[in-house]
Amino acid sequence: MDRSRHRRFAAAAAASLVLLSASCTDGGESPDSAASTGPAGDVVGARTTVAQDLDVPWGVAFLPDRSALVTLRDKADVVAVSSAGAAPMPVGHINGVSPDGEGGLLGIAVSPRFASDRRVFVYYTTESDNRVQRFTLDEGRLRAGPVVVQGIPRAGFHDGGRIAFGPDGQLYVGTGDAGERDRAQDRSNLGGKILRVDQDGRPPSSNPFPGSPVWSLGHRNVQGLAWDTAGRMFATEFGQNTWDELNLVRPGANYGWPRVEGRAGQQPYVDPLVQWRTSDASPSGLAIGPDGAAYIAALAGRTLWRVPLAGAAAGEPQRLLHEEVGRIRTVVVAPDRRLWVVTSNTFRGSPRDGDDRILALTVRM
Numbered sequence: 001m002d003r004s005r006h007r008r009f010a011a012a013a014a015a016s017l018v019l020l021s022a023s024c025t026d027g028g029e030s031p032d033s034a035a036s037t038g039p040a041g042d043v044v045g046a047r048t049t050v051a052q053d054l055d056v057p058w059g060v061a062f063l064p065d066r067s068a069l070v071t072l073r074d075k076a077d078v079v080a081v082s083s084a085g086a087a088p089m090p091v092g093h094i095n096g097v098s099p100d101g102e103g104g105l106l107g108i109a110v111s112p113r114f115a116s117d118r119r120v121f122v123y124y125t126t127e128s129d130n131r132v133q134r135f136t137l138d139e140g141r142l143r144a145g146p147v148v149v150q151g152i153p154r155a156g157f158h159d160g161g162r163i164a165f166g167p168d169g170q171l172y173v174g175t176g177d178a179g180e181r182d183r184a185q186d187r188s189n190l191g192g193k194i195l196r197v198d199q200d201g202r203p204p205s206s207n208p209f210p211g212s213p214v215w216s217l218g219h220r221n222v223q224g225l226a227w228d229t230a231g232r233m234f235a236t237e238f239g240q241n242t243w244d245e246l247n248l249v250r251p252g253a254n255y256g257w258p259r260v261e262g263r264a265g266q267q268p269y270v271d272p273l274v275q276w277r278t279s280d281a282s283p284s285g286l287a288i289g290p291d292g293a294a295y296i297a298a299l300a301g302r303t304l305w306r307v308p309l310a311g312a313a314a315g316e317p318q319r320l321l322h323e324e325v326g327r328i329r330t331v332v333v334a335p336d337r338r339l340w341v342v343t344s345n346t347f348r349g350s351p352r353d354g355d356d357r358i359l360a361l362t363v364r365m
Helices: 179-185
Strands: 042-050 057-061 068-072 077-081 089-093 105-110 119-125 130-138 140-151 163-165 170-176 193-197 213-216 222-227 233-237 243-249 274-279 282-288 293-296 304-307 318-321 329-331 339-341 358-363
Touching: 057 119, 057 274, 077 105, 089 193, 105 170, 119 140, 119 163, 140 170, 140 193, 163 222, 170 222, 179 304, 222 293, 233 282, 243 282, 274 358, 293 339, 304 329
Parallel strands: 057 105, 089 140, 105 163, 222 282, 282 329
Antiparallel strands: 042 358, 057 068, 068 077, 077 089, 105 119, 119 130, 130 140, 163 170, 170 193, 193 213, 222 233, 233 243, 243 274, 282 293, 293 304, 293 329, 304 318, 329 339, 339 358
16 A cells, blocks of 8 residues: 655654654565664674575474475465475465465464474465464375364455464464454454464463453554563564554553554553554564564565564664565574574565575574
């Protein structure tokens, strides 16, 4: 959608950096800020290419053998990628996926008990909804199991899609409002929420709203979920015309959309830890790195943002890889403590030779 393109700096709370002018849903191309908060060389060491020539890669989840399962959004395929640089190997095609704009085969998560249950979960768009289905990885192939969450609103945009197991062993699901903003404040609707369910899709009794899978509400489009070593949960959120967000997520909390966007200081809504002008972010993936900082994959910003975290505060964000690899969809921490960064130039971008690719970055401690 169109965004304002005027330049202006705004004052921010000491905990965050406010950046330049506006853009984007999942990643319309917009002018980038010339501002940078630090050279990539201060943080990023060695960089290697793990995989390339991928068609709209989206989600990444690691297996105990240190290989990773990667979703290809439009092909509806899951491939296995090894850090050794071997060619990706197909492990399954997900039936029923209906690619549409930002929808398709999106997030993927591996059971924390994978060694015994062999379970893999995927989030995808059908012709009628977004849903989460459970699979079993058997002899290198995915075997379909039950749909555990369904009825998440779908559209050509704002489909959410990130899923991840928390340190409590429960499955968390980031959803979008699918273009109808009032869904985010309606607790009976699964759109514009972070959901928390068990592996059968049931809401745990410890959820904040009895009998409901809703963990938090008032979100526009959540595509990044991560936890730090203290067990605190963070999420990234796409804004509309003004502010993208990094949020510290608390059970039952309301993050304000569509009544507020970005920092408003308005009760009962929770302000973000960090906000960016939308042309500088369009934040999709999120990881808490081995250095304890939050790393945010930025699509329109064509940047990997690093945000130091200290207690309940966030330090000044720093641009990494700015304009070096194009749009960035996903960032995850690999078992060897490197960051895997997934580009997204084959969708709304300008593909380069080898796109899309997965890079492995060493973080200097």
